Amino acid sequence: MAGGRVQLELSRVVQGRARLGVLKGLGRTGQHSLGIPGCLLYTHFGTVPHLTQETLHTITNLPSVTQVTLSHIAEHQEVLEEFKDGFKKFAGLHDTVLYCSLHDPASPCPTGYTTNKTASVWGSGGRIEVSAAKFMALQKTVQPDWYQSMADGETWQAGASRKRVRKSVDRTLAHLDECLLLHQKSQELDGTAVFGVVEGGDVLEERVRSARETAKRPVAGFCLDGFQTDAMDGDLRTQLVTAVTEELPEDKPRLLQGVGRPDEVLACVEAGVDLFEGFFPFQVTERGGALCFRFDIHSDLERAGEEVQPNGGPGCDDRTQATHFEVNLKDKRFQDDFRPLVEGCGCYCCQNHQRAYVHHLLATNELLAGVLLAIHNTSHYQGFFRALRDALAQDKLDLLKKRLQMGGEEN
Numbered sequence: 001m002a003g004g005r006v007q008l009e010l011s012r013v014v015q016g017r018a019r020l021g022v023l024k025g026l027g028r029t030g031q032h033s034l035g036i037p038g039c040l041l042y043t044h045f046g047t048v049p050h051l052t053q054e055t056l057h058t059i060t061n062l063p064s065v066t067q068v069t070l071s072h073i074a075e076h077q078e079v080l081e082e083f084k085d086g087f088k089k090f091a092g093l094h095d096t097v098l099y100c101s102l103h104d105p106a107s108p109c110p111t112g113y114t115t116n117k118t119a120s121v122w123g124s125g126g127r128i129e130v131s132a133a134k135f136m137a138l139q140k141t142v143q144p145d146w147y148q149s150m151a152d153g154e155t156w157q158a159g160a161s162r163k164r165v166r167k168s169v170d171r172t173l174a175h176l177d178e179c180l181l182l183h184q185k186s187q188e189l190d191g192t193a194v195f196g197v198v199e200g201g202d203v204l205e206e207r208v209r210s211a212r213e214t215a216k217r218p219v220a221g222f223c224l225d226g227f228q229t230d231a232m233d234g235d236l237r238t239q240l241v242t243a244v245t246e247e248l249p250e251d252k253p254r255l256l257q258g259v260g261r262p263d264e265v266l267a268c269v270e271a272g273v274d275l276f277e278g279f280f281p282f283q284v285t286e287r288g289g290a291l292c293f294r295f296d297i298h299s300d301l302e303r304a305g306e307e308v309q310p311n312g313g314p315g316c317d318d319r320t321q322a323t324h325f326e327v328n329l330k331d332k333r334f335q336d337d338f339r340p341l342v343e344g345c346g347c348y349c350c351q352n353h354q355r356a357y358v359h360h361l362l363a364t365n366e367l368l369a370g371v372l373l374a375i376h377n378t379s380h381y382q383g384f385f386r387a388l389r390d391a392l393a394q395d396k397l398d399l400l401k402k403r404l405q406m407g408g409e410e411n
Ligand SMILES: [Zn+2]
Pocket: 341, 342, 345, 346, 347, 348, 349, 350, 351, 375, 376, 379
C-alpha cells in the first residue's frame, strides 16, 4: 500500500547505470507520468516563487510533480486540518502530483536538533519539533501523492563521527518503520507513495547498509539524503551515490536531494540517479542571474570551440555565489544589451524582453524582474533535463558533458 501505484518503465540503461525511462501511474488517479532523468517543480508553500499559476503555465514542459516541504507547511497544521480537503486544493494546485519533502533544499537547516524520537523543521516562525506521530498527522492533512519518510539527516556536514552516522542510519530506519505502520492504518493516505530515505553521511559502509535495509521495506522509491552541493566533494559524492544505487532495486525511482547544478546532475545521473529537486533555477533567480548554459546536442560542437575553460572557480560550490551556468544581469555591462536572455529561447521573457530591460528592472528593484527571471530560468532548466533525456536516448552524454563545461562563456 505504501508503494502506491508508481511504476517505472526503463527504456535504456547507459554505461551500466544511467537510466532513461518513464515513471507511470502517478497521482491518486494514476493519470500522470514523468520522464527520467527528471526534476520536480520547486515551490514555496505550493507556489513557484514569483509566479502565479497562470504565468507558470505559460512555460512548456513543466514537470508533473510539484514539491512542497514540511518546513513550509508544519506551522499551518491547524488551518489545514480545519480545511480538510488537503494541501493541493488549499494552494489552488490543479493537475499535478504533489510530493512532500521534509526540508527545503534551498534553505539548509541548523543541525543539533534531532533526538531518537524527533526531527525538527524550521518554518518562518522558528523550529517545530516533529515526532513520527506528528509527522504522519501532518501528512494526513497535506494528503500528498508521494512523501518522503521522516529522517535524521544531520550527518551531511563533513566531519560527522562514524558513531553519529551509524545512529542517523538507525534512527532513519526506525522512523521509516514507524511511519509505515501509521501509514498502513490510515485511510487518508490510501494510494499515497512513501519514499524511504538513505542516509550514511560520507561513510561508505553506512551508505550501503542504509540502502540495503531501506530497500527491504515496502517503499515506492528512495530519497538519497546528505549529498548537498556544498557539503561534499563531487568525486566522493559520485562514488557514494554509485555504491548506494547498486544496492537499490532497479524498478523503483531514486531521488537525490540537494543537488541541482547541471554538471553535478549529469554526474549523478551517470551514477544511477533518476530524480532531482528543482531548486537551482530559484537560487539563480534570487541573485539576479539568468541561466545561459548550452545544452544543445544537435549542432556542431567543434565549431563552438572545445578549448574554453569553465569560469566557475573554486568558490562556485557556495550556494550564494554565481556559477558558470548563468550571467549576472545586475552587471552594468547589460544596461545596453538588447539581446534576449538567451538567443533562440522560446520563453515569454526572451520572446518579449531584452537583457537591458531586465537589468533595469533589477536595478530599480521592480518585482517584474523576479517574474521574468523565474520564467526564463525554470524554462531553461527544464530544457536541460529534456536534453539530458535526449542525450541518453541518442548516446550523446559525452557531448552534453562538453557543452556543460563550456557554461555560458559566450555571453
Ligand atoms: Zn528564455
